[in-house]
Amino acid sequence: MPIYQYDCNVCSKRVDVFFRSISAAATKQAVCPRCGSTELTRAMSTFTRRRTSLQRLEDIDHVRDAAKLQGHDPAAFAEWAKHAGREWDEELGTNWSELGERAEAGEDLAERVDADYAFRYRVEDEKHRLGQAAQDGQPASADP
Structure with a gap:
């Protein structure tokens, strides 16, 4: 029982259309x-790996x-930090999400000065930890 996504050419909305079988969809x-x-264009559905x-x-x-952090733009930092936090x-x-929200609210955050370094350090540290776990035969965690 497939569900296909379409873009409606009349109301400009993306809609899901249910069919009872693949042959019915065809x-x-x-x-x-x-x-x-009935003026619909089939859309490519998203998938994850x-x-x-x-x-x-x-x-x-x-x-x-x-590069996103070079301009010292509080709005750009807030957007980057909220994305990194998610x-x-x-x-x-x-706590990037919290810092992003605080920057968006107008706070001048000292952490912004070296956000790139702090983020890169955390990533490299976690990569090292996961690499060591893999070498020791322990399973590396997978995302949900």
Whole structure:
């Protein structure tokens, strides 16, 4: 029983359309549940790939992240910190989310001065810990 995503060309919304079978999806016309239009374009659905914590840490692009922090723009820092917090606070034991919210509220945070170094240090430390665990035969944690 597949559910396909479509972009409606009339109401400009992304909608989910349920079909009872794959063959029904191939033969029946999809209808927008919001406006009733049949002018729909099938959208590519998102998917995820399971990676270990070590793989996720190795995929961090420090150069790109550091470039976002170069302008000393409080709004850019707040956006970066909130994103880093959503991705890494629990795993690295950091409080980037809180710092992002405080910066967004207008606080001048001394931690902003060297945020790139602090983040890079935590990432490298966690990568080392996970690499050691793998060498010792202990399973590396995977993301949920």
